[in-house]
Amino acid sequence: MYRLSRNDKCWCGSGKKYKLCHERSDEKILMPLKRAGYPIPPRRLILNAEQINGIKESAKITVAILDQLEDIVKEGITTNEINDFVHKYTIDHGGIPAPLNYNGFPKSCCTSVNDVICHGIPGKQKLKNGDIVNIDITTILGGYYSDSSRMYTIGEISDEARQLIDVTKECMYEGIKAVKPYHPVGEIGNVIHDIADKYGYGVVRDLCGHGVGLKFHEDPLVCHYRTKYPTMIMVPGMVFTVEPMINQGTWRGHTLSDNWTFVTDDKKLSAQWEHTVVVTEDGCEILT
Ligand code: MF3
Ligand code: CO
Ligand code: CO
Numbered sequence: 001m002y003r004l005s006r007n008d009k010c011w012c013g014s015g016k017k018y019k020l021c022h023e024r025s026d027e028k029i030l031m032p033l034k035r036a037g038y039p040i041p042p043r044r045l046i047l048n049a050e051q052i053n054g055i056k057e058s059a060k061i062t063v064a065i066l067d068q069l070e071d072i073v074k075e076g077i078t079t080n081e082i083n084d085f086v087h088k089y090t091i092d093h094g095g096i097p098a099p100l101n102y103n104g105f106p107k108s109c110c111t112s113v114n115d116v117i118c119h120g121i122p123g124k125q126k127l128k129n130g131d132i133v134n135i136d137i138t139t140i141l142g143g144y145y146s147d148s149s150r151m152y153t154i155g156e157i158s159d160e161a162r163q164l165i166d167v168t169k170e171c172m173y174e175g176i177k178a179v180k181p182y183h184p185v186g187e188i189g190n191v192i193h194d195i196a197d198k199y200g201y202g203v204v205r206d207l208c209g210h211g212v213g214l215k216f217h218e219d220p221l222v223c224h225y226r227t228k229y230p231t232m233i234m235v236p237g238m239v240f241t242v243e244p245m246i247n248q249g250t251w252r253g254h255t256l257s258d259n260w261t262f263v264t265d266d267k268k269l270s271a272q273w274e275h276t277v278v279v280t281e282d283g284c285e286i287l288t
Helices: 023-035 049-072 079-092 159-177 186-198
Strands: 110-113 116-118 132-141 144-153 209-211 218-222 239-242 245-247 253-255 262-264 270-272 275-280 283-286
Touching: 049 079, 049 132, 049 144, 049 275, 079 110, 079 132, 116 132, 116 245, 116 270, 132 159, 132 270, 144 159, 144 270, 144 275, 159 186, 159 239, 159 245, 159 270, 159 275, 159 283, 218 239
Parallel strands: none
Antiparallel strands: 110 116, 110 132, 116 262, 132 144, 209 218, 209 239, 239 275, 245 270, 253 262, 275 283
């Protein structure tokens, strides 16, 4: 629980003293939730307007890369060539590709093809007709992180692959609609799991969304599956990702011997979409 002194400036960025701004609503809304067992975010997770602007600047690079990849990702391109474009664009615009050397990750983005759930390492693989690929971009600009990913398709894909991609996108956007101040973050996963269940899809449990902005991975943990446990309360100024990974078959996956590539156990397809969002007074704003 963050305890500002009453004469401090309010965390919300209004410039007013805390006692004249959010103190009362914080006490009134958050204290009962805390007593009911819901974790309340510590102060460091509540970002101010300047920090959120920094993330928006960083996101301009991330979004421009994802946009340009729509034209670049075509049959015959290698995932290494995609990586080279991402790396050069980021550096040319004053940013740093966050994945490079992150916990030993060797490349500047993740390229996850077909049965790869996430953390695919760019390499010599040539994309071929019918492939689906998630490209995950995280940019650092001026110390601020923005994290987003999209699905790309090569040539003619199957109806089953198309449906998986579309439903996963719906999962992300419906999950984002569940981002509301003073609600538990677990409501995002409840919504996503309900949609996936309707199609018999598996919701990946091993990896979750995460706080982002000042660091690559931070609290809260944003699970995409259903939970009954009390999860952290969302408060205006919190920034995190919603990034459901949805499988055609089993939700279970395993890591390959390269220590990164995370694949489905049954070799069926997996899709993922990701946005970075900030909690606002009446919902959230997508930053990417
Ligand atoms: N961008 C991924 C995420 O959404 C994390 C990639 S970590 C890396 O959280 F090291 F593989 F790049
Ligand atoms: Co992420
Ligand atoms: Co990402």
